Amino acid sequence: MSRAVFALTALLCAGIATPALARADGTLIEADEARCTRVAHERFGEDVTLTRVVHLDVTPATAGDAQGTPRMSALPAHCRIEGIINARTGADGKDYGIGFAMALPDDWTGRFLLQGGGGLNGSVKPPVGPVASDGTPALARGFAVISHDSGHKGAVFDDSFLADQRAALDFAEASVERVALLGKAIATRYYGAPIAHSYMTGCSTGGREGMLAFQRYPELFDGIVVGAPAMRSADSNLGVEYTQVLFNQAVPKDVDGVPILSQVLTDANRKAILAGILDQCDGLDGLKDGMVENVAQCRFQPARIGCEEAPGEGCLSAGQVRALELGLAGPKDSAGYPLYVRMAADTGIVASPMGYLPTGLPGPFGPPNRATEIDLDASIHAIRNTAWQRLTDTNYWTNLSTYLGRGGKVLFFHGVSDFWFSPFATWDYYQRAAEANGADFTQASRFYMVPGMLHCSGGNSFEEFDLLSAIVAFVEEDKAPEAVTAYRKREGEDHVRESRPLCPYPAHAAYQGGDPRRAESFTCEPPTEAD
Secondary structure, three states, X not given: OOHXXXXXXXXXXXXXXXXXXXXXXXXXXXXXXXXXXXXXXXXXXXXXXXXXXXXXXXXXXXOOOOOOOOOEOOEOOEEEEXXXXXXXXXXXXXXXXXXXXXXXXXXXXXXXXXXXXXXXXOOOOOOOOOOOEOOOOOHHHOOEEEEEOOOOOOOOOOOHHXXXXXXXXXXXXXXXXXXXXXXXHHHHHHHOOOOOEEEEEEEOHHHHXXXXXXXXXXXXXXXXXXXXXXXXXHHHHHHHHHHHHHHHHHOOEOOOOOEOHXXXXXXXXXXXXXXXXXHHHHHHHOOOOOOOOOHHHOOOOHHHHEOOOOOOOOOEOHHHHHHHHHHHHOOEOOOOOEOOOOOOOOHHHHOOOOOOOOOOOOEOOEOOOOOOOOOHHHHHHHHHOOHHHHHHOOOOOOOOHHHHHOOOEEEEEEEOOOOOOOHHHHHHHHHHXXXXXXXXXXXXXXXXXXXXXXXXXXXXXXXXXXXXXXXXXXXXXXXXXXXXEEEEEEOOEEEEEEEEEEOEOOOEEEXXXXXXXXXXXXXXXXXXXXX
């Protein structure tokens, strides 16, 4: 037992009030619960309201399960603060304001982290900082963590808040700056000490928020982890819609000429596509194991699984081959200009219910698409003239001179089987940022493709990896990460994890021999011809 804890226990037993304790150097430290109680009476701005302040004890670790509950280490005792910024009634009569929650650990490292959101936000997630942490989130590492709902309440894809101007602006960008500055002010006052380093992590919308942070608020953070960013969501949705229409054109029609969606891609078709991808690309990394590690050199040719080239029950019709070729290549306007980048031919594109290729079933945005025609020119015109979308998108700005000049670092990761956002869209941004900023960017950043991983997690992938430690070492020790060890549970063995290196793209994990379930059997090797 430490001297401080012993002193607190003795005073409590004696019934004596304990507003403060002595450190070893003789200075005073306020008891954690008393400090948490006191902050409830603090003011952090005229439009900031604290709605709940409570001190929470240690939270036990969770092992994770097959239903999707993630593995997570124990969380430390901390002060939990909840509140709202700019509570008001909007133009549509609904209540608005940026809801937030913050966790301030008793044992603080001096680090601050803003946690990114997801979808269209609309809810405040537990402020723990789970993204790319391999089950040991930022709060468990002594970070002060804040999360938020981006300025409105609602279901994850409910866009009705866009009717209110301020709510739309908060979602598009303003909430990131406002919440970060508030979180820093709370942490600084709570601990009575300055923040040593500031970080942000997020995936999907959280990844987009991370990008807009280093693009538009370059002084806010020292290090950012960007996962599968929703940086041009309308363009990617257009790519999905285009691919659905192509397959609807190829599918048999009923007597009214309506596509029979139950036959859009049969199980046999999906097995043929998966087998074709593996046959053409799996062995490029030196090991046939059901995964495509050498992403840069995978040149999947759908025609090779067409019924004329590969006759049999699982082959694709000529219409399906055409749909797969054009759908993976991405939509183009009437002048031939790409409207979105190509999709990766990875194993997860045939996943169901959520893979890139259509299932004919309802999706997260509503009923299945039955259209057999699409006007790409009209669609992209509408997208480019949607004001909130233009402000939301983060794929344009590449001048990062201020962020990089301050020593800022950024790590990107993207699942190769992402069914919403192509990993090549993020790679395209990375290449343009490298061209615009030169070595200042490439020396301060890394990009990691995650083979087999769906959107932010899932799939046949090594989806558990720790980029949080990597960004901290990058920022605080100037230790640039290279290979990062990634893990997945071994089938049938709950407590055993396989490992494999996650390599900075375009390098890939190349098998060198030995146990293929262990990372040391692989090395990161560049492709012969990078894409």
